[in-house]
Amino acid sequence: MHILIVEDEIKTAEYLRKGFSENGFVADVANKGEDGLHLALTGDYDLIILDVGLPERTGWSVISELRRNGKEMPVLFLTARDAVEDRIKGLELGADDYLIKPFVFSELLARVRTILRRGPLRQPDILTIDDLVLDLIRHKATRANKRLDLTPKEFALLSLLARRTGEVVSRTLIAEQIWDMNFDSDTNVVDVAVRRLRAKVDDPFEKKLIHTSRGVGYVLEER
Structure with missing residues (x-):
């Protein structure tokens, strides 16, 4: 499975890349929203892990642009923004799940595997x-x-x-x-x-x- 991690905190991004690599995933990393969007639009990913607060382009903007371009790969928001309104907004924009930092990697891994078991298409509106x-x-x-x-x-x-x-x-x-x-x-x-x-x-x-x-x-x- 090929996943994209869009995370501006370098240590967190490397922690995620290492963790997923150890569990059999191929993981690419982008530290800016614009770079993440470019990779997501041009690459072939099974799932994207996306932060909200990113330089150049927010996670909200990234997923909105992906959906506008017909990219239906699953997206899991991983962010410190824990307000109910933020969670609802993320789901409404087309995310498949929303996990709040700080997090336990084993739970993130379980959620990713659950999403991937559902198949490549996100659920309808x-x-x-x-x-x-x-x-x-x-x-x-x-x-x-x-x-x-x-x-x-x-x-x-x-x-x-x-x-x-x-x-x-x-x-x-x-x-x-x-x-x-x-x-x-x-x-x-x-x-x-x-x-x-x-x-x-x-x-x-x-x-x-x-x-x-x-x-x-x-x-x-x-x-």
């Missing part, structure tokens, strides 16, 4: 699961042609589950993506959020789509 339809660009969700009145975080949570349809998403991963990395597992914030989401997505309908994997997390799928 409109997701359909049974009679549930999510428009990721317009932040619109409907079920049985009825508009669902979701808060921004509820939509982000539903989008996360929908992007991983059929896959059990752990409470820890949900907390990292929707709230802060430093999630206290003793609290029930995720369970409360899912319960509120179910009240809007499932309760008014006979067929249930959000299911609990006891002791692990939640899965969105037809049953």
Whole structure:
């Protein structure tokens, strides 16, 4: 597998290159946004690891230009920008995942392998699961042609589950993506959020789509 690492911190970039090389990947490195964009447009990469705060051109700009040019290779944002709004923006621009620094390399490697197992094409902007339809660009969700009145975080949570349809998403991963990395597992914030989401997505309908994997997390799928 051939990956591109676009990271302006030299030590971090070398750490990533070495780690992926040791795990059987061929890794190229660019330290500036403009250089990363050039390599991504002209090279044949299976995945790009992209920082947001880059010299010359931001990560937001890089992925936007890639998608405008029809480049559909998976992109994983690896950045210190941990605001929920930033995570949502990254996903809306076409990223496949969003991991916050500081990070553990083993988790990054696992996420990269998970993305690559899904295949070369990124998911579409409109997701359909049974009679549930999510428009990721317009932040619109409907079920049985009825508009669902979701808060921004509820939509982000539903989008996360929908992007991983059929896959059990752990409470820890949900907390990292929707709230802060430093999630206290003793609290029930995720369970409360899912319960509120179910009240809007499932309760008014006979067929249930959000299911609990006891002791692990939640899965969105037809049953």
